Amino acid sequence: AQTGREILGNKPASGTEILDELGEEHQKTGKLIVYTSADSVFQIAANEAVVPIEELYRYCKIARELLVDEYAVARVIARPFVGEKGHYTRTTNRRDFSLLPPIKTVLDLLKEQGKDVIGVGKIEDIFCGQGITEAVHTKSNMEGVDLTIDYINKDNSGLIFTNLVEFDANWGHRNNVEGYAKGLMDFDARMVDIMEAMKESDVLMINADHGCDPTTPSTDHSREYIPFIAYGKGFKEGVNLGIGKTFADIGQTICEIFELPSLPVGESFYQKIRKE
Structure with a gap:
């Protein structure tokens, strides 16, 4: 609700496979692709032509603020990608939003x-x-x-x-x-x-x-x-x-x-x- 966008996915998935599955619908609707992975991460993917990079980062910061306590995943990851159906490529503009280390390192x-x-x-x-x-x-x-x-x-x-x-x-x-x-x-x-x-x-x-x-x-x-x-x-x-x-x-x-x-x-x- 805080992002103003609906979501797609909302399930465990391979980051590349979920783009093939939902990328086209995301481009048509502007809905965010949300998924989790085998390790403790929550990922939000969006096509750079649909959602500007800084906007995607802002959505991830919102998720990071929400995912605490019993939902405290280690990282929220912004997963921007480019391309069209069948030819999606994740870009180097990935950004991680981590939990603070619990003790001094x-x-x-x-x-x-x-x-x-x-x-x-x-x-x-x-x-x-x-x-x-x-x-x-x-x-x-x-x-x-x-x-x-x-x-x-x-x-x-x-x-x-x-x-x-x-x-x-x-x-x-x-x-x-x-x-x-x-x-x-x-x-x-x-x-x-x-x-x-x-x-x-x-x-x-x-x-x-x-x-x-x-x-x-x-x-x-x-x-x-x-x-x-x-x-x-x-x-x-x-x-x-x-x-x-x-x-x-x-x-x-x-x-x-x-x-x-x-x-x-x-x-x-x-x-x-x-x-x-």
Whole structure:
């Protein structure tokens, strides 16, 4: 009622399949396409020719204010798309509206110590801007890599937190195996640029936050263990960290590197990898 528009869908669905199912009716009526996913998200899709981007963002902010307490989904996602029936494409103007982190994160602790916390990609959206000192959104992996290198070369001290958006959005969810493989090779080719830009005391951590296997029949996230690689001139080579218990181990390790207060969860592996 607050949006002034009726809705279509209102069910769990694949983001690409529901566009094929309801996109034409949406274009004819202006009704919003609303759906949920396997993980804790509520998504609103609209054709950019029907609903202007900023208007779609406003609708998502309304939904975010309503989806609290027992309905507190982790994220409300704006899903703009373009095209005509049979040829719909989701655009890079996606925007996430998240719940605030329930406790302080390593980002907050860094910011409180006067450190730079730079979010590249959708990091600002994931954390609702909390603990971020500077943020820039990106439309491609290579833009994310370029900006990361630019920030490494600048005079800053703290954390550069980069999300490479295309692996998940463009290739994983769309089951695009060839695109995913090329994306991995393209990123691998840029690794040397990142490593050459790093200073003596810099640390690089590469990881995923979930699986999104493009070879599975489903277009949802997949449940394999995430990869993790840590590199730095002050680190030992070839250390096998095994299988961690929680994603928070990475945050706890960052806390130890920066000599910050410990987080209530996670176990640091800094002592296992640092040179004596």
